[in-house]
Amino acid sequence: MSYLPRVVDKEIDELMEIMGAVLIEGCKWCGKSTTGLNHAKSVIEFQNPDRKQEYEEIKNTKPSLFLNGEKPRMFDEWQMYPVVWDSIRTDVDHSGKKGEYILTGSARPSEGETMHTGTGRISRVLMRPMSLFESSESTGEVKFSDIIEGKDISGVSKLSLEDLASIIVRGGWPASIEVKSDSKYRFAKEYVKSLLHEDVKFDGVERNPEKMLNVLRSLARNISTPVANSTIEGDVKNNFDDDISRPTLTDYLNTLEKLFVIEDVNVTNLNFRSRYALRTKPKKYFVDPSIATAILEIKPNDLIRDLNTFGFLFESLCMRDLKIYTQSYGGDITFYRDEKDFEIDAILRTSSGKWGAIEIKLGAGYIDEAANNLLKFKERVDTNKCGEPAFLVVLTGANYSYKREDGVYVVSIGTLRN
Numbered sequence: 001m002s003y004l005p006r007v008v009d010k011e012i013d014e015l016m017e018i019m020g021a022v023l024i025e026g027c028k029w030c031g032k033s034t035t036g037l038n039h040a041k042s043v044i045e046f047q048n049p050d051r052k053q054e055y056e057e058i059k060n061t062k063p064s065l066f067l068n069g070e071k072p073r074m075f076d077e078w079q080m081y082p083v084v085w086d087s088i089r090t091d092v093d094h095s096g097k098k099g100e101y102i103l104t105g106s107a108r109p110s111e112g113e114t115m116h117t118g119t120g121r122i123s124r125v126l127m128r129p130m131s132l133f134e135s136s137e138s139t140g141e142v143k144f145s146d147i148i149e150g151k152d153i154s155g156v157s158k159l160s161l162e163d164l165a166s167i168i169v170r171g172g173w174p175a176s177i178e179v180k181s182d183s184k185y186r187f188a189k190e191y192v193k194s195l196l197h198e199d200v201k202f203d204g205v206e207r208n209p210e211k212m213l214n215v216l217r218s219l220a221r222n223i224s225t226p227v228a229n230s231t232i233e234g235d236v237k238n239n240f241d242d243d244i245s246r247p248t249l250t251d252y253l254n255t256l257e258k259l260f261v262i263e264d265v266n267v268t269n270l271n272f273r274s275r276y277a278l279r280t281k282p283k284k285y286f287v288d289p290s291i292a293t294a295i296l297e298i299k300p301n302d303l304i305r306d307l308n309t310f311g312f313l314f315e316s317l318c319m320r321d322l323k324i325y326t327q328s329y330g331g332d333i334t335f336y337r338d339e340k341d342f343e344i345d346a347i348l349r350t351s352s353g354k355w356g357a358i359e360i361k362l363g364a365g366y367i368d369e370a371a372n373n374l375l376k377f378k379e380r381v382d383t384n385k386c387g388e389p390a391f392l393v394v395l396t397g398a399n400y401s402y403k404r405e406d407g408v409y410v411v412s413i414g415t416l417r418n
Contacts, residue, residue: 045076046078067084072099131321171187217236221239229250263323265282332349356393361397371392
C-alpha cells in the first residue's frame with residue numbers, strides 16, 4: 001500500500017528544519033512508524049525480538065552506538081530503551097545539527113527514566129488515527145483556514161448516514177482504510193484486546209484486564225459528556241458489579257492517558273475571573289470513536305437504529321478530526337458551559353488569538369436550532385474580555401457546506417480539511 005499523506009507531515013518537516021530531533025507520539029496503530037519512515041533514512045525498531053540481546057548489550061555498554069546510521073535516523077518505540085533520549089540530546093548539543101533524529105512512541109515512559117527534558121533539542125508531535133480528509137473520505141473542499149478568515153465556502157459531501165456509521169465503527173486506523181469487507185471492523189476490537197492484555201503493562205505494573213475493561217465501558221457509556229471519577233466509580237459498581245478504589249481508578253485513567261487512548265477536553269466559559277469553569281469536569285474522548293464502539297460491541301446498523309448514541313459518537317468523530325486540523329496551525333479546543341448550563345460543543349482558538357464556536361449535529365434537521373444556539377451564545381459572552389468570535393460553525397453529517405445569511409457556517413464533516 002502506498003503512503004497516505006498525513007496532516008502532521010508538514011509539522012514534522014518544519015520542525016526538522018529547526019530542531020535536532022522530533023518525537024512522534026500517539027496511540028498504537030495510528031501510523032507513527034509509517035510516517036516516521038517517510039521522513040527517515042535509517043531505522044532501529046526497538047520492538048524487534050530478534051535483536052533484543054544486541055540492544056541490551058549496547059544499552060549497558062555504550063548507548064551512543066544506537067546513533068550510528070544514516071541521518072535522519074529513526075528510533076521506533078523509543079520508550080523501550082529510554083537511554084537513547086539522553087544520547088540524542090547530548091549528540092544534538094555537541095553537533096548543533098538539525099533534523100538528525102526521529103523518535104516514535106506509543107507510551108510516555110515513567111518519570112525518572114530520562115535524565116533531561118530535551119527542551120530546545122527534541123520537539124514533540126502528537127499523532128492520532130486518520131481524519132476523514134487523510135483517509136480520502138472527506139472531499140477537502142472546505143478549508144478550516146478559510147472559515148477562520150471569514151471567507152465564503154461551498155462543498156458537497158459524498159458520505160451518507162450509513163457511510164458515517166460504518167466509518168465510526170471502523171475508525172481511522174490506517175490498516176483498515178482499504179479493507180472492503182466487514183473485516184475492517186475488527187481492527188478496533190483487536191486494538192482493545194491488545195490494550196487490555198499487553199499494552200497496559202507497559203511500565204511493568206500488572207493491571208486487571210477485566211477491571212480495566214469495566215473502566216473503558218464506563219468511559220464509552222459517558223462519551224462526549226463531562227464525567228467525574230465518582231461517576232465512573234458508580235457506573236463500574238452499579239452496571240458491571242465491580243468495585244474499584246479511587247487510587248486504582250486514578251492509576252487506570254493515568255495509564256490510558258499515557259498510552260494516548262483517552263484525551264481530556266477542558267471547559268472554558270470565556271470569563272477568566274469565574275471559578276465555574278474550574279468546577280466543571282472535562283469531557284473524556286477516546287482518541288478514535290471506534291474504540292468506544294468496540295468496547296460496547298456496537299455495529300453500524302446499531303447506530304442507525306439508535307440515533308441518540310449515533311449523535312454522541314458522531315461528536316467524538318468530529319472532535320478527533322477537529323483536533324487533528326487544529327493542531328496543524330497551533331490551536332487548541334475546549335468546550336463552553338456557563339453557570340446556567342448553557343453549552344457549546346467546541347471552542348476553537350488559534351495561535352494568532354482568533355477564536356470561534358462550533359456546534360456538532362448529526363442531521364440536517366438540527367442545523368437551524370444549532371445556528372440559533374450559536375447566535376445566542378454570541379450575545380451572551382462578554383466580548384470586551386474575550387473579543388468577538390471570528391467564526392460560528394455548525395459541523396454536521398449532512399451533505400452540504402455553505403455560509404448562511406446570518407453569518408453562521410454550516411460545514412459537512414465530509415467536506416472538511418485543515
